[in-house]
Amino acid sequence: MIKTADLTKKYGDAYAIKGIDLNLNSGDLFGFIGPNGAGKTTTMRIIATLLEPTWGEAYVCDHSVHTAPKEIRRLVGYMPDFFGVYEDMTVVEYLEFFAASYRITGQARRLRVNEMLEVVDLDFKRDAFANTLSRGQTQRLGLARTLLHDPQVLLLDEPLSGLDPRARIEMRNLLRKLGEMGKTIIVSSHILPELADVCNKIGIIDKGELKQNATKAEVIRMVREHLVLVIEPNSSDDLTKIISILDQHTAVQGCELGDNSVRVVMNKEVEDYSDLPKTLMDQGVYLKQFYEEELDLESAFMALTKGTSNRM
Numbered sequence: 001m002i003k004t005a006d007l008t009k010k011y012g013d014a015y016a017i018k019g020i021d022l023n024l025n026s027g028d029l030f031g032f033i034g035p036n037g038a039g040k041t042t043t044m045r046i047i048a049t050l051l052e053p054t055w056g057e058a059y060v061c062d063h064s065v066h067t068a069p070k071e072i073r074r075l076v077g078y079m080p081d082f083f084g085v086y087e088d089m090t091v092v093e094y095l096e097f098f099a100a101s102y103r104i105t106g107q108a109r110r111l112r113v114n115e116m117l118e119v120v121d122l123d124f125k126r127d128a129f130a131n132t133l134s135r136g137q138t139q140r141l142g143l144a145r146t147l148l149h150d151p152q153v154l155l156l157d158e159p160l161s162g163l164d165p166r167a168r169i170e171m172r173n174l175l176r177k178l179g180e181m182g183k184t185i186i187v188s189s190h191i192l193p194e195l196a197d198v199c200n201k202i203g204i205i206d207k208g209e210l211k212q213n214a215t216k217a218e219v220i221r222m223v224r225e226h227l228v229l230v231i232e233p234n235s236s237d238d239l240t241k242i243i244s245i246l247d248q249h250t251a252v253q254g255c256e257l258g259d260n261s262v263r264v265v266m267n268k269e270v271e272d273y274s275d276l277p278k279t280l281m282d283q284g285v286y287l288k289q290f291y292e293e294e295l296d297l298e299s300a301f302m303a304l305t306k307g308t309s310n311r312m
Contacts, residue, residue: 001026001153001184002047007056009042016042017208020056024186024201026152029179031199032188039208040188041081044155047186048078060153077151079142081158085130091122094130095144102149116144120174136167143174154178156187160194172198226253226268229276232261232289245283246276263293 007020017039024030032040045051047058049069058065060072086094095113104112117123120140125133133141139159146154159175160168175198178185189195195202202219204211212219231242242262243255251270256263266273277290 001028002058002060002186004043004047004058005056007043007046007058008054009039009046009051010054015208017046017205020205020210022203022210022213024184026184027179027182028201029175029185029187029199030201030203031195032186032203032205033190033195034188034205035190038190038205040205041157042208043205044078044157044186044188047072047153048076048155049073050078074149075151076153076155077146077149078155079146079157079159081161083142085133085138085141087129087131089130090127091117091130091133091141092126094141095148098145099148104148112148116147119147119177120144121170134167136163136170139163139167139171140174147178152184154183154185154187156185158188158190160189160191168194227266227270227273228293229264229266229273230258230261230289230291230293231264231276231280231287233280234286234288236260238285241283241285242280245280245285249276249279251276261289 002022002024004020004022007022008018009016020039020043022030032043034040042051046053046065047060049065049072053065061075063071063075065072086097089097092113095116096109099109099112114123117126120143122137122140122144125137130138130141143156143159146156156175160171163171172194175185175187179198179200187195187199196216200215201213202216203213204219233239233242239257239260239262243257246252246255246262246264251267251273253265253267256265264276277287280287
């Protein structure tokens with residue numbers, strides 16, 4: 001659905017983006033993460049055919065941004081970070097105005113506007129003036145406008161920015177719903193936890209360069225040098241026993257005692273630890289919990305964009 005190859009934009013001697021390679025399929029919800037000024041908006045504007053690349057290629061549904069911009073615009077819905085609403089229009093009038101610009105007419109237009117109001121849960125504000133909406137409601141109105149022509153691809157630039165906690169939850173739920181509808185979505189953010197639970201793919205961009213482009217689990221795996229396990233026994237009396245047993249294990253680098261658990265750092269590149277529970281139980285240690293400690297997306301982001309991390 002979306003493919004870029006060596007996508008680059010220069011302003012004089014400065015690179016806004018450099019060599020961006022993406023490959024997104026139908027139904028992918030791609031979280032485009034990076035600090036302000038990293039190149040997220042530039043990339044999305046090129047894909048939306050609103051900006052020409054200096055060199056490189058971008059395709060949407062096999063259409064090139066160089067040779068088929070009109071076809072791409074029919075397939076793409078682009079929602080910028082900030083957009084204005086007309087003060088003298090109600091919500092319904094605002095959406096009907098933009099539906100008319102997509103040449104949706106008559107009864108079909110009314111039906112489409114009503115459908116989009118239901119999708120974004122804004123029907124109760126249909127007769128309110130657009131400029132009286134809250135920030136979260138305005139974002140949902142913008143998303144409804146973006147969906148009017150039923151685009152296959154959605155480019156959403158910082159849709160969670162400036163929202164209160166409830167509005168962010170509502171927007172995340174809406175993103176999930178759109179993903180379930182089979183839309184291919186690029187959603188950008190500099191707020192890392194906001195995208196971790198809704199996206200199936202993550203791209204981390206910094207200073208115009210795509211540092212990583214993978215699933216969330218793969219991104220985390222790339223920056224973690226050592227796998228870490230957390231073991232909680234049925235009895236706290238067994239904590240020191242766990243340490244004495246596992247310190248002798250060839251796959252274990254070391255153990256750390258916690259309040260009610262033991263944190264076990266495995267040797268570098270060790271991935272198979274399936275024998276450890278049996279080893280402990282054979283020694284009379286019964287377990288309440290045994291799991292792999294997660295490195296969060298924020299730690300991965302810091303490692304990939306600043307060269308520092310909480311690596312073990």
